[in-house]
Amino acid sequence: MLKKYSILVLFLVLILGMFNIGYANTPLYGDLNGDGVIDSSDITLMNRHIMELAILNDITTADLNGDGVVDSTDYTLLKRYLLEVIDRFPVEDAVTPVTPPPALGDGEINLSSNITYSGSGISVDGSTVTISSGGEYTVDGTLTDGMVHVDTSQEVTLSLSGANITNSNGPAIYIENAEKANIVLVDGTTNSLSDGNSSIYDTDNADVEGTISSNAALEINGDGTLNVRGNYDHGIISYSDLYIKSGNINVQAAVTDGIHAKDYIEITGGTVSIDADSDGIDSKGSVYIDGGIFEIAAGKHGITVNEDIRIDSGDFTIDAVRDGINADGNMRIDGGDINIESNEEGFDVSGNLIINDGVINIVCPEDGMDISGDIEINRGTINVRSIEEDAIDSNASIVINGGRFTLIAGKHGITADEDITVTDGDITITSQRDGFNTDRNMRIDGGVINIEAGEEGIDTSGDLRIDNGEITIECPEDGFDISGDIVINGGTFNIRSTEEDPIDSNGSITITGGTFILYAGKDGIKADYDITVEDGDFTIVADSDGFDADRNIYIKNGTFNITAEKDGITADDDIIIEDGIFNITAESDGLEADGYLEIYDGDFYISAYDEAIRAIMDIVIHDGTYDIPRSFEGIESDEGTVTIHDGDFTIVARDDGINGQIDVTINGGNFHITADGDGIDSNGTFHITGGYVYIDGGAFPEGSIDCDSNTFSVTGGTIIGMAANTSPITEEATTQPVLVLGGASAGSTVSIISNDGAELLDITMPRNHDTLLYTSPELRLNTTYTMYVNGNPERTFTTDSIVTVDGGTIFDPFGGGGFGGGWDFGGGDGDFGGGDWDFGGDDQWQGW
DSSP states (O other): OHHHHHHHHHHHHHHHHHHHHHHHTSOOTTOTTOSSOOSHHHHHHHHHHHTTSSOOSOOTTTOTTSSSSOSHHHHHHHHHHHTTSOSSOTTGGGTSOOOOOOOOEEEEEEESSSOEEEESSEEEETTEEEEOSOEEEEEEEEESSOEEEEEOSSOEEEEEEEEEEEESSSOSEEEEEOSOEEEEEOTTOEEEEEEOSOOSSOOSSOOOOEEEEESSOEEEEESSEEEEEESSSEEEEESSOEEEOSSEEEEEEESSOSEEESSOEEEOSSEEEEEESSOSEEESSOEEEEEEEEEEEESSOSEEESSOEEEEEEEEEEEESSOSEEESSOEEEOSOEEEEEESSOSEEESSOEEEOSOEEEEEESSOSEEESSOEEEOSOEEEEEESSSOSEEESSOEEEOSOEEEEEESSOSEEESSOEEESSOEEEEEESSOSEEESSOEEEOSOEEEEEESSOSEEESSOEEEOSOEEEEEESSOSEEESSOEEEOSOEEEEEESSSOSEEESSOEEEOSOEEEEEESSOSEEESSOEEESSOEEEEEESSOSEEESSOEEEOSOEEEEEESSOSEEESSOEEEOSOEEEEEESSOSEEESSOEEEOSOEEEEEESSOSEEESSOEEEOSOEEEEEEOSSSEEESSSEEEEOSOEEEEEESSOSEEESSEEEEOSOEEEEEESSOSEEESSEEEEEEEEEEEEOOSTTOBSEEOTTSOEEEEEEEEEEEESBBOOOOGGGOOSOEEEEEEEOTTOEEEEEETTSOEEEEEEOSSOEEEEEEEOTTOOTTOEEEEEETTEEEEEEEOOSSEEEESSOBOOTTSSSOOOSOOBSSSSBTOSSSSOOOOSSGGGGTTO
16 A cells, blocks of 8 residues: 555656646746746846846846837836736737737717717716726817716827816826826827815825826827826826826926826926926836926925936926935936036935936035945036035945036035045036045046145045046145055146145055146145155145155155255155155255165255255265255264265255264265365264265364264275365375375465376365365375465475375364364464463363
């Protein structure tokens, strides 16, 4: 018995499996998401496909009429299926014969106090005309306190040809039932419809809320005129879909919405004028507009939708007490001319906004465009004036690929909670706060951006990257105020920040190219971390520093024209310069590093009130050209060394030409130093191994080279030092002969000629100098030389030691060496004023 039962079960499973295989091969039409159920989610998918917000890869289940495309016809069929108006789709009937519909009626209805008609499917009860059969019906005449009532299962077309209907207690046209309803406005006719301020048809069991009230999908077309007054509720309402293809439609008054649909609205032509106490056009589904002229005055929103809205073309003038266009879904604009004046927001969209083209003009007190989702703008002309809020505001991201923008904002011009990307476009912003503001990152790849802001030009809480574009900003605060890093690879920047920094980063700044014209109330370019410049053309006028980094500055190349009330280029840590052209005028330091400073090459013009080149720690210069016409000290290391390998230097200093705390070493280069202090001053040691050094130093106690009693070594190079004195040369560390000679008066010609007639030196004294320091690779030991002044022999000497002294002053305040010639400080040889002298202890010498 068990065996027979098992065989029976196996047979049933096999049969059911075959059935399921066959069933699985039959598509469930209308089930677009494949979940086995046809519901509102499938409606949403089809609508997004039709509006090109999303694409169905397989349209088999969506092509409900079997014509090979998915369009508004399929959308209507799916809605009718869900409303249980139909129980199957035409595509299914392609293989299953359909029962022929009942015969259609048609006729003419002449309205008056005595209604007459011809044709079938028409009945009259008092002042109510009822159409009970599908077909085409022409309606004309005037009906007072009555209505046209449609109650059929078939499609009905009402051709209004001069029809004037008023109804004191209900709609003028009531389409209670129909497969579809069409209202045709006959060319050359004017039709007027009006309801009363109450309705006996609007009950708990039925909603009848408009002058034209249709439970079926409603289409209006034709070239005539339709005037509608909604005294009870809406002007025109469809409890299904609503289509307007043509006609002159005037909703002259409506106590709520001018045009209302519980589902989809599609308008592809016509002239629509609406004056409504609530919304101008209201759809509980989606709205698609491709053509038409719209004049809307609304007590609430101009156009409002519960789902998506798409505008391909059309001419809109909207005057709204609340929002111009309000959508709970997405919004897409591919064209059209949209003009909005509203008392709240221009666009208020809960989803995404895409603008591909069109002209948009918005004037409102709140956000011009308030978008909860993403914004993408590819083309178009957008003019927005937001009196109190932001011109364009996204709670997500914004991408601008093109378009022409003129934005006036009470707060920010363009703001986003996420990223902002601009690849192209012509953007002009006048804002009371920031031009651009984002809580994330911003990227600019091109376009023309002009900003006049009450606060900051571009303000981001993340990073800023700019690859190209033309950016002009005028604002009191920072031009760029970036919480993260800034990367600029190209572009043109003209930024005026009257009180703050044109470019300011709380992170690092990297610039690889671009043209910068910056006017700063504080620093020109400021970073809390590093600044790296690989190339670029900079013109900076700053009330504080030109460049200011709280860490390091790296410059590889570029052109820098800087006028600064403080430092030209300053860093709290190191500065490294590989190359570039620098034209710096600074009221403090030209280059200033609180750490190390190293220069490999470059062309420098530095006019500084304080130091031209200064570092707290070591300075290393490998090469370059340095023209320093004004400085307190030309090159100074506060706590480190100065090492120069090569370069051309022209230095004018009110104090020392070159100053190092620990050591100054010159391995090469050409130096022309004019100093009121020491030509070269080291508080430690001094070494020269090569190069050409010309020094026009100061009067006593200044020297051509001052290193106190520390090591002063000469192993190469040429020094022509003219000053009041020189520090003692360390003979045991010196391998090249050195001369210390008496000086001459200003304008004198001084030459040194060997006994064999070789001329080593021929100079003109720039000022009165007591001491001439000279060394050169041409100077020889054990050779007799004569010093001539104005052609007259002044002194003859023989270089029988590495240091030869004949006149002049070797100044050694700490006791080493001595004064190599006659010296008089006011009271005879060796006398500072007569008698014994005392400087008050050795500590008194520390300042010399």
